Amino acid sequence: MNFFEAILVVVVPLIPIVLPGAFFIRVHDFKNLLITGVRIILWSMGIITIALAAGLYVGIPMQAVALILLIASIAHASLYKKQFFARVTLWHAMAMIVPMTLGLAIFATPFFMIHDGLPTGDVQKTIIWAGDSLITNRLPSYDRAVSLLNRDPVDFYTPGLHAVSSLVLGLSPAPLTSIGIFAIAIALCVAWIAGALTKEMFDNHPHVVPPVLAGIFTLTQYRFLRYLREPGYHLQNLVGELFLFGMLLLFIRFIRRREPQDAVLFVVSGAALFLTHQFSMFIAVFMLAAVMIAVLLEYRSRIMSAMKLHARISLLAIVLLVIALAIASSLQLGSKLPALFTATPHLTGLLPNIADYPTTMGEVWFFAGLAGIILMVWQARRRDEHHRQVVIFASATAIILMLSQGPAIGIDIPPVRALFYLVVPFSVGAAYFFGRLLLYIRHSMHGKNKAISEVALVLVILAACSSTTYRAYASLSHTVRTNSTLTGEQLGLIEQLGSHPLQLPLGQGEGLAILIDDYNRRSASWLVLSGRPMFTRIAADLHQQMEEAHQSKLRMDLYLKQLDFEKIFSLGSMPEINHLFVKHNIGAVTGITNSSQTAFMHNVSLTPVAVADDITLYAPTSPSSNCAVSPECAFLMRPATLANDIGDMQDTFEHLQASMRSARVSEPKVVSTTTYREVTASSIPLQFNVGDYTRVLWDPNNTHHPEASLTFMVFFTQPYNELSLKTPSGSVVPIPALKHATVELRQDMVQIDDRGFITLTIVNPTHQRIGIDMVALGPSLIP
Structure with a gap:
């Protein structure tokens, strides 16, 4: 790889983040530096996502769409060339480029040193679909998910993400490295948005420290760090967060400042989010619906006037909404709604304990973030101009907290995944808390007390951030x-x-x-x-x-x-x-x-x-x-049969299909091609994990009893006498003295415990040395 190609590997991933948004921005002063950066990011990602997805939908090559966008952007910039090429614009550009480049260098270094510049899953699914688009010049054929991955096609309906990724992969001489750098750059953009949100929470105060702290807290948050230490990990979530919190920022600014470009950009970002990540869009619907209802109730007359004044923007928003609903209908996304909202959610077992939130997310970060949000709400009680953005932000955060307990209220979504969306809001809250504390120290203390307090505060922040960063990277191992x-x-x-x-x-x-x-x-x-x-x-x-x-x-x-x-x-x-x-x-x-x-x-x-x-x-x-002529094979090969070929290190793992839970058991042994273990205990418990594997086949009504009689099958290394099988009901059934033995069990003899296990015990009263090769349990009548 020559020098030019090496430069392209790093530059190409930044194209969707910087262009064409950089051509649309007209800078006025440094006060708007953060929001200007956010607008560049959202315009670029939003336009490229929508344009590439639309182009691939009708069969236009990705390169052609990118070229058209570039020409149009340059033409637009030429109309404002005096301002675009002014010295102040250059200074603003440098003020944004330097911190982003520094952050990219910091997090790209371990990417190259530890990972050799190779990405982390599950970005490989994105690479597959993006590569499909590069070959066909069409959107991916998601129906292939069944034959390609044994997955439901609806799980991959994120054409916007795949379209943008196809641009990165198609233009880079080292596509796998570039997709990793792209993931790092997106994470830095999310941190930039967190800083811009913090500035809004501080109203018009010129203090620069809180926005910087918000970015640092985001980038050093233990859960968020996985996006950076393993670039490519849940890339779709990361891009979803970019649009989600970018939309929240735009909404807050528009309510207060009424800038039309924020309204248009909000619509563009929403359309791009819809095409990018389903789960983030689901979060956005709840989060933004709550704050929109609150705003409509308080400002309905002003909103109607604004819609009349900006009729074109309103019409564009309605058209895009109709298009989004039509696309959702064509993709049959509506079919998932009955499964999402249900009185019997299946993800209740994944519900995190609220008391464990600080441990899960990091104690210092969690309590500082919570304190900051409570503090900003308390200070907004005066109901001045500042209270609007605080109410919106706090409402959005409360919605995410609610969704982190989704299955408990009938919303069947992965609750821990929803909990991780708190990283940005709580980083903003933590920055607000420490920022207000720093302002208090500067205004209320003097002399040595002031200096000592400031140093102590800085040390606390450094210790917390360095601790999480060290913990994240120290535990990294291939x-x-x-x-x-x-x-x-x-x-x-x-x-x-x-x-x-x-x-x-x-x-x-x-x-x-x-x-x-x-x-x-x-x-x-x-x-x-x-x-x-x-x-x-x-x-x-x-x-x-x-x-x-x-x-x-x-x-x-x-x-x-x-x-x-x-x-x-x-x-x-x-x-x-x-x-x-x-x-x-x-x-x-x-x-x-x-x-x-x-x-x-x-x-x-x-x-x-x-x-x-x-x-x-x-x-x-x-x-x-x-297997058609071998009853043993036919029984073992049934999907509903749980089995374990005894004789490896995983025989005792109860989360697998079947496990041996006995004492006095040997290490795995092999004779010829037979793997087995020897047991001399008088009781040999065997656990069959019905709850994780076959409950819907054995016990669809969740009665804790199988619907059909069961067959227990065991392969010994040789026939043994005087063995019997004890069932959960206490029944004892003799085991035939055969090398391959079977025992029939009636439904009333077997019970599935609260953890989803059936425990059968081989009774060995004379403590014989028994060699067990295989155990299996399955319904006798279910094919």
Whole structure:
């Protein structure tokens, strides 16, 4: 890579943030520096998002749309060239460029040093869809999500984000690095918006410290830091926050200052948000609806007059609203409403304890932010001009707090994700609190007391910010299973998969998928860039997908397929899993060192074909067994059957399908291709995780009893006498003295406990040394 290409890698990600907005701004004085920067960011991101998405919708190449925008922007700037090229404009530009460049340099340094300039998931989904647009010059075909990722297409309807990302990827000589820099730049823009919001909360006070503090608090907030330490992590959330809080700022300014460009920019930002991130748009509807109602009640006559005065802007807003509703209808987004607002939310288990909010978000940041918001509301009680923006801001913050307990009030959304949207409002609150405290010290104290108090306050702020930053980066490691950063070795594996075809033993070779162990190695999800379909093992995270299966036939089909993917890992050493490889057209599966690899390496029907880091890729080498003529295989391969191939390090993990909870159990053992453990305890408890995997199939009415009788199956290393099975009801059933034994259990003999588990206990009264190879439990009558 030459010097020019290296410059492009850094400059290209900044284009959607700076252009064409920089050509539309006419600067008047330094007092408006922060809002000017926000307008540049929102005009640029808003226009590019809408224009590129519209262009791709009708088939216009991304490069052509970008060129048209550039020419139009230059033409617009030429009309105001005297002011645009004035010295004061240059100084304002430098005042914005320097801090942004400094911030980019600070956070890009660990990106290059720790991550080698490679991004973090789940931005790979954005890269897939953006790459699709680059090839077809059309919006992505989201229907492919079913065959490509085993996901509902509606989960990916963010064409605006994918359109902007296609610009970054298409213009950069190192697209993976540029998308990471783009994520860092967006995070810095969100911090800039936080500073601008803080300035509005301080009314007309010229104090520069509170806006700076707001930006620092945002960038050093522990949860927000994940966007920066792992660039690409939840990029869609980050862009959503950019538009969401940008709209809140514009709304606050327009209510007070009545500047038409803020109203137009608010509409543009809203349209861009709608195309960018569904969850942020959902938050925006609640947040802005609440403050709009309050404003309408107090200023309805003024608003009607303003609408008549600015009829064109009002008409544009109405037209865009109608278009947005039409697009939502065409994408069938309305079909999700009954699932979002329900008397029986399925995400209540994820509700965070309100008492844990300070620990989750950071104690100093949380209490300072809360104190600041309470203080600004208290000071706004005079109902002067300043109280308007405070009431709006505090109302918006209260709505986010309410949504963080959404499932408790019938709004079925991920509550912790909503809680993380408090980063910007509480950073503004913390900046307000410390800013007012600093003003009090300067105006009320003198001499040594003043100096000591100021130094102490600065030290408290530095200690809090440095502590969270150190904690975030100190815990960063590519070896942690939840880390999803792309590595250089994985890049080599991706290229290998893209250039060398996979082949199933029965001859199918086209469009073969890769099944990855997302639970044990999150970064394996980058293999989707090979161009092949990619399915994932998600272990107990399947609970949410299971609870959503009733929403549509498609979601039920996806859920049943996901159970098959889990089964491949839970029965990893058994050749029977080849049946599932053929059923779902899977050409390879990833095994992770010291976890899922242990089972696959002893499967005679699998062979290793590639290695990258701790990921080993296994491909089937022999035809699948005929489950139609093997009752054992047919039972084990049912989606509704829970099973565990005993003999690896995960046998005791209760969040997996089945686990061994016994004392006096050996380490995993292998004889030939049989993996097992030996147990000498008199009672051998086995737990089956119905609640996270199969409750809707076994117990759809949540009665804590299965609807059908159950079959318990156990593979021993040899036949054993005098063994029996004890059920939760206290019933004891003899286990046949067979190597492969089954026991039939009536519904009344089995109970699902409050945690969603069925516990069956093998009774071994003579303390025999029992070798257990496999355990399974499933409905006898459910196919």
